[in-house]
Amino acid sequence: MYTIKEVAKKMEVSEHTLRFWAKCGFFPFVERDKNNVRVFSESDLDWVKIVKCLRACGTDNKSIKKYLTLCLEGDSTLKERFDIIKETKKKALSKMEELKQQLEMLDYKEQFYMDLIKNNKKDIWNPISASK
Amino acid sequence: MYTIKEVAKKMEVSEHTLRFWAKCGFFPFVERDKNNVRVFSESDLDWVKIVKCLRACGTDNKSIKKYLTLCLEGDSTLKERFDIIKETKKKALSKMEELKQQLEMLDYKEQFYMDLIKNNKKDIWNPISASK
């Protein structure tokens, strides 16, 4: 059993964000102790992990709430949830692909700057000169 | 030479965003025609590409503006710009790593749902049951 602070540390999500997510209705099943303090169970952490995953893949909070609702509705929504996961995978893969391209660009730029610095050349590609 | 609309289409950035970026001071060198319409040159597109890249890697707009300022200052800032690119690469790589992990998780989930659907099993992992 974990307090919100412990969850924040363990899952690398800020307390602020966890409270915000709570307000979004992401944790309707998280229990409270007699002082109204949230008590996260081990399996609640699994759910936090899923939320983190969906967010990282670009899913907006409304859709996460919807996914949760489907989960809570039970087995009749399995197919729909499966589709959401597949869709999320697609988004993640395309993000990956984009990052790969950006990395190529950064590699090129890095090399470019390195050459300029090493050989004491002029920066011929530079927004000023480039726009002329 | 391109209008903002053409740039938007070519670079896959919305016109709104381009105007917003313009307001952020990202395009001080983009020329205007006699009707005050922005005219992007081929090399301005290269700069848009760099902005896109930096944004995709998580650089905030203030830092992008700063990078631009360094570019405009000329060769004396080469080393500093080189460091920014290296830092950006680091961020991109760690984003990549995170995405890879999220993908693993999604693969697992996908398989999991597939099994449940195929074998008509009950969803034993479900926020409800999981939180009990």
Next chain:
DNA sequence: TACTTGACTGAGAGTTGCTATCAAGTTATA
């Protein structure tokens, strides 16, 4: 020539997803 259509412009309001601040309540420690 008047009229419509279709850019493009900047100003400003609205949205999302945090992020920070704060007062109020509870518990542990000195």
Next chain:
DNA sequence: TATAACTTGATAGCAACTCTCAGTCAAGTA
């Protein structure tokens, strides 16, 4: 007993868009 260390929700602020809109201009059409 007081004071520090938690928690809570409410609220404000922020970044980066995103949308709406009134206004300007140019070209095409009746």
